[in-house]
Amino acid sequence: MTSNKNLYFLPGDGIGKEVMDEVRTIVNWLGKHGSLTFDMTEGLIGGAAYDAHGSALSDETLADAMDADAVLLGAVGGPKWDDVARQHRPEAGLLRIRKEMDLFANLRPAVVFDALAEGSSLKFDLVSGLDILIVRELTSGVYFGEPRGIETLADGTRRAIDTQLYTSPEIERVARVAFELARKRNNQVHSVEKSNVMETGVLWRSVVSELHTAEYSDIKLLHMLADNCAMQLVRTPKQFDVIVTDNLFGDLLSDCAAMLTGSLGMLPSASLGGVDDAGRRMALYEPVHGSAPDIAGQGIANPLACILSFAMCLRYSFDMGKEADMMEQAVQNVLASGLRTGDIMQDGKTQVSTTGMGQAVISELDKLNG
């Protein structure tokens, strides 16, 4: 058994706490049966942190997160904090931790589990077996570019400005993540931009091409315009392996790809930063869904997105691909056995609670572990 890794839990608000409890059970299972044990510590973020000390993310919590080997986050937000000033809103905590940890690469897999393929808005044949990874640049682009704002001109007209801005190192580092991940998958990267109408798109295409020629010529690189990519995602999604794109297009395209899979309760994500001198990469893992105030406290939330986020953590932070595969296989088996939480319920299947789903994953892990 190798030395302990420190997992820092930030359950957050609403169903964040409920789904995170199931992850904790799985971490404990892995500690007993796997090759690595984990120390679990916990902090407050979002509304829970605001209630405790008037800020959605305290400096102490941020420091603990930066010290951890990986951070697992549930979800933040809820109507309770709707009237809180913008800078203290639960979502501000989330934006701050992503920015301070410089998590520039957001990984959103769109994987269709066979048992749920019927739930997709596309035909079964188009999505069955689908496995796409979208790598979205997360800390630059139009959401951060200056100048920005709304001004009133002398004649009373109001004018709004956003600035789309990228530097070559910002593009190169996220492209590098995409190429490295493609090497562990099917060796293909689509680089997506709007070089036909945007200068940032021209720079994006040229930086990605230069990096490809210099270091990744073993990977198949294809360039695609963002509007075409949106169309291709719903036309023939299986043509894609890894897609790398900027912050704005990534926001839209990853939501589009997510819906191919059928349910929000099934979607994990990872946000990765740079590698430090000791070889440690800043990383935060979280389900794509929010705090779901409409079902919070009822014990019916789907914990699988959070459990699959932990599988990504094993794969990307701890190089535990075998254990991550086992975790994903366990989820596959649970779904094949007909168990469902309410959000993915289908005729003839059996509905289980959040805890019931977590326990079912543990039972499958026991079986897979022999």
Ligand code: NAD
């Ligand atoms: P949401 O993702 O919380 O919920 C959307 C719908 O999906 C709801 O009907 C909900 O019940 C359902 N749902 C979501 N996750 C589910 C799960 N695991 N199991 C079963 N059903 C699930 O989005 P929303 O309602 O737009 O936002 C609610 C709050 O969450 C807001 O305060 C919003 O700002 C916040 N939010 C946070 C994050 C995050 O923390 N990363 C992301 C999105 C929204």
